[in-house]
Amino acid sequence: MxxxxxxxxxxxxxxxxxxxxxxxxxxxxxxxxxxxxxxxxxxxxxxxxxxxxxxxxxxxxxxxxxxxxxxxxxxxxxxxxxxxxxxxxxxxxxxxxxxxxxxxxxxxxxxxxxxxxxxxxxxxxxxxxxxxxxxxxxxTEQVVEPTASVMLNPAAVLVGGTSTGTVMLTNIPQGGYASAEFTCSFNPALIQISNIADAGLFGNDSAVAVNGPANGSFVFAVAGSNGQRATSDGAVFTFTATALAIGEAEISCVARVSTGGSLTTIASTPATLLITAGEGALTGTVLATKPVTVTLYDQAQNVEASGVADANGNFSLTAPAGTYSAVASAPGFLRAQGNPALTSGVTTTMPTISLLAGDIDGNDVIDQFDALTIGINYNLSAPTEADLNNDGTINVLDLEMLAANYRDTGPTPWQ
Missing domain, CATH: 2.60.120.380 (Jelly Rolls)
Known part of the structure; x- marks a missing residue:
């Protein structure tokens, strides 16, 4: 071949x-x-x-x-x-x-x-x-882009509380950054920003300039001195966010970085601070011969909290700070109603009150119809609303309690 x-x-x-x-x-x-x-x-x-x-x-x-x-x-x-x-x-x-x-x-x-x-x-x-x-x-190599992000610790606070914010740079490219600029915005009605401080990512004795905060924004600029650069991921600066009002406060920082001589905008991730109202306590004593229930209603008349007083009529409820309608009730008695204002971290005490016996039909009036119910069910144990003294028998002793409050109307003011 x-x-x-x-x-x-x-x-x-x-x-x-x-x-x-x-x-x-x-x-x-x-x-x-x-x-x-x-x-x-x-x-x-x-x-x-x-x-x-x-x-x-x-x-x-x-x-x-x-x-x-x-x-x-x-x-x-x-x-x-x-x-x-x-x-x-x-x-x-x-x-x-x-x-x-x-x-x-x-x-x-x-x-x-x-x-x-x-x-x-x-x-x-x-x-x-x-x-x-x-x-x-x-x-295929996954392209990892440099990013900036805002981190909050804690991420949720009560009104008046504080959170520490940290602005990070991640995925810093080889060669690092000579400088960086962050333009940050926030809602000044919800939070206050203070204590803006360099975190040292650009080396010792870096040059720092801060403008603001004012009207919901501030600028933080930093450059490494004497040739120092940011070469590894980490925190650029920190700040303190103080919660002023209930809501969700977003803090965003637009980042521009320089490897030397020109700025480039990079992706950034904001953070949101959840602000809630702190709880206050409501206590007091409500007297009646029946078990007493105390209920807190918010401004929309939704039940915020409810509880049964102990054998001595003492109660304690907790709810977010705010103004409420407090209603004390017991079967066969006129309701008592007040409007307490709860403050975060503070215990509000309602005045001691005695509920008025006799409103058997629950229409906020003690009248002949309530007395008629006692007569119809005389010497019986039901309805329990008519057993005003809670002794298990409907009789003249219950009528006597009713008569003491005859023609009274409710709800009784509780202030």
Whole structure:
């Protein structure tokens, strides 16, 4: 065999190896399944950045297995090498549920995705036409952009409380930053900003300029002195946020950084301080021969708190700071009502009051209809509202208690 014939034989062997996969990092398996009338050939991949070849048509799809041992960003690229094939890529999980699709255009298709560790399938099928193809699976480097962010500790406070804010720089590029500028905004009706201080990210004795805070904004600028730069992630500056009113106060800082001579705006993430009202306590004593319930209603007449007084009539309730309607009630008695104002961290004591017996029907009037109820149920134990002295029998002793408050109306002022 002369030298020219030897070269031809070698080329034929190389083509055969690429077509049939002998020794290549892809292998065709012997098993197959059917999918929408098409036979699916199960194949396996072995290496990143390797090229795999296959053939698909209306009656034949190919499904490649892919195992990720850790989370990966990767791109699946397919180029048709013969025929009139326009390919589609279907990424499936281990249970053959479709995760993502890369629709082809003309003779190629691509799908870029990020997936956690696990077993997957890459199904190649024709969008139209048929033919052979080459497939490559490559890792794609995840681009990590520099960012600024505001952090609050704690993230929720009571009115009058404080939170420490920290403005961070992360993903600082190689070479670092020579300077940075932060333009921060906040709602001055909800919070007050103070104690703005450099955190040392730009080195010792950095040059710092602060403008504000005023009218809901301030500027913090810092530059490393004597060639010092910010070269690692960390805190740029801190501040104190004091809560002034109930609400959600967002603090955002637009960041511009310089590697030297010019400023570039980078992405920034704000933080929100949740401000709630502190709780106050309401205590007092309400006297009656029946168990007494004390209820607090807010300005919309919604129940904010409720409790039953003890055997001596003493009660204690807690609720967020604010003005409420306090109602003391007992079955068969006129209600008492007051309007206490609760202050955060303070105990408010209502005056001692005795409920007036006799309002058996609960209409805020002690009259003949209440007396009639006693007469109708004389010497009985029910209704319990008519047993004013709570001795288990409705009789003249209950009528006597009613008579002491005859014609009185409620609610009784409780101030």
């Amino acid at each position: 002369n030298h020219r014939h030897f070269i031809r034989v070698a080329m034929l062997l190389a083509v055969a190896l690429s077509v049939f996969g002998t020794g290549a990092p892809a292998s065709a398996q012997g098993n197959a399944t059917n999918y929408l009338g098409a036979q699916i050939i199960i194949r396996s991949t072995t290496f990143w950045d390797a090229v795999f070849n296959g053939t698909v048509n209306a009656n034949r799809y190919e499904r490649w297995s892919l195992q990720l041992v850790e989370a990966e960003n990767f791109t699946i690229s397919i180029i048709a090498t013969s025929g009139n094939l326009t390919p589609d890529i279907h990424l499936m999980d281990a249970n053959e549920n479709e995760i993502a699709v890369g629709n082809g255009s003309l003779s190629s298709a691509a799908l870029t995705t990020n997936q956690p560790a696990g077993d997957y399938f890459i199904q190649v099928q024709p969008q139209s036409g048929e033919g052979t193809y080459l497939m490559e699976i490559t890792r």
